[in-house]
Amino acid sequence: MWSGLSLRIYTLESRPISIRNAHLIGYNAGFYSNKPAVRWKYTTTYNLTLRHIQLCTQTQEVMSYWSITVALLSITFLVYRHPLKMLSYLPPWLRGGAPTNQQVPPDSRGGESQVKVQVEGPEDDDVHSETTPKATATAYNTNVPTLSLDGPDHDHKSSTPQASPKPVSPPSTTKPVSSSRPAATLQPSMKYSSPATLMPPPSRPSMAPPPSPASSLRVPSNGPVPNRGIPSNSQQRVSSGNSLASTATLSAPNPRGKVLLGPGHSPMDWAALIRKSNLSGVSTFQRVTPSMLKSMSGRKGKPAWSSWQGKVYNITPYLDFHPGGRNELMKAAGRDGTNLFMEVHPWVNWENMLGSCMVGVLVPEGAGNGGSELEEMD
Ligand code: HEM
Incomplete structure (x- = not known):
């Protein structure tokens, strides 16, 4: 129209x-x-x-x-x-005395406001029968459920599940938090998620070192070398038992070419002996010439000296302790025994085993016996 x-x-x-x-x-x-x-x-x-x-x-x-x-x-x-949803569309000045989290910063809210939220929590059941301002508290409490856990006032009775943190109270070892901040509500979960409490103790390392193929060939840096068998390519010599043989060593060799040492002449006994006394037979270090070394052959009442890498040792005390026998060792007496030694058992530590038997150093002929100079060198 x-x-x-x-x-x-x-x-x-x-x-x-x-x-x-x-x-x-x-x-x-x-x-x-x-x-x-x-x-x-x-x-x-x-x-x-x-x-x-x-x-x-x-x-x-x-x-x-x-x-x-x-x-x-x-x-x-x-x-x-939808009272809760409609409330959010209202301007702040229309909400009146129902503060929300969006209006008030968390830091400026005191304990009273938090307690108020707790008290208003049980009234959620009356949301259909109450007016809009009543529903305001329900909306606020639903949006921020964690605020109900850190309420400092325990005298307020609350039936909401959020207001019952006691069953999941933190352990006694946890540092107590005096503040009512929401961080205190995280302690129960930290109890079960802390790696420090759940981490198993580290496994004990094995006291025994891992075996290695080279360990059997390693030369000990200190102490005597144990009585070991020679390698397959070593030149074993059987003790023949000549005039220099004593009762300390037996002439019967074993299959490995080693002799049977007498009582009290084991490698352990030798190790104990060299720790106690000086077995060199001299009071001071000697400048040993080749002629002088040759005269010390172990015969005619003289000690048996042998040089090894420029150093002279008195091997007489070791004769009865030598696993290869006296005769084998006497082959190096009055001369340089480096080659013989290296041919049979290069793995043996000569210096450690005969350290207390060192007489001096090998010097050229005519250098004379200068004990004082050796002491200065030492
Ligand atoms: C003065 C230096 C020497 C020392 C400290 C010494 C030490 C030893 C030791 C510790 C063993 C036992 C090795 C083992 O059980 O694995 C040994 C064995 C033996 N040594 Fe000597 N030795 C010396 C010189 C000599 C010389 C100069 C010869 C030969 C000319 C010789 C011939 C033997 C033989 C045949 C054996 C037995 C087989 C063996 O066990 O290898 N040694 N010696």
Whole structure:
């Protein structure tokens, strides 16, 4: 109806006019017209326009009332069905005395506000029967459930699950937290997730060193070398038991070419002996010439000396302790025994075993016996 009347008015005036002034223009045009038909037409149009305007005005009023009514009903329905959600759309000044986390920073809230949240927690069951401000507390408590765990006041009774931290209280070893910050609520979970409490003790390292193929060939840096068998390519010599043989060593060799040592002449006994006394047979270090070394052959009451890498040793005390026998060892007496030694058992540590038997150093012929110089060198 509205659009049809508007079209008629536009047609009569041949130009767009506002609806507010259309009836005035049509009325004036028909009033001053000489033709009755035109006058009637315009008058009718005028009357229709007036009626239309009246209808429109009434329609607008009715529509306005209906719109307002529908809007109010919708808002009421939404507030009734979703009070929490609708509360969030309200401006802060309309929420009144229901502070939320978004309004107040966590640091500025004291213990009283937190306790208030706890007390209002049980009222969540009455959300359907309470008004909108009552539902405000429910919304706040639901959005921030952790605030109810760190409430410092234990005298407030609360039936909410969040307000019962006692069953999961931290262990006694945990550092107590005096503050009511939410960090205290994390302690129960830290109890079960701490690696320090769950980490098993480290396994004990084995006291025995790992075996290695080279360990059997390693030359000990200190102490005597144990009585070991010769390698397959060693040149074993059987003790023949000549005139130099004593009762300390037996002439019967074993399959490895070693002789049977007498009682008290084991390698262990030799190790104990060299720790106790000086077995060199001289009071000071000697400058030993080759002729002097040759004279010390172990015969005719003289000690048996042997040189090894430029050093002279008195091997006489070791004769009865030598696993290869006296005769084998005497082959190096009065001469340099390096080659013989290295041919049989290069793995043996000569210096350690005969350290207490060292006489001096081998010097060229004519260098003389300079004991004082040896002492200075030592
Ligand atoms: C003065 C220096 C010497 C020392 C400290 C010495 C020490 C030893 C030791 C500790 C053993 C036992 C080796 C083992 O059980 O693995 C041994 C064995 C033996 N040594 Fe000597 N020795 C010396 C000189 C000589 C010389 C000069 C010869 C030969 C000319 C010789 C011939 C033997 C033989 C045949 C054996 C037995 C086989 C063996 O166990 O290897 N040794 N000696």
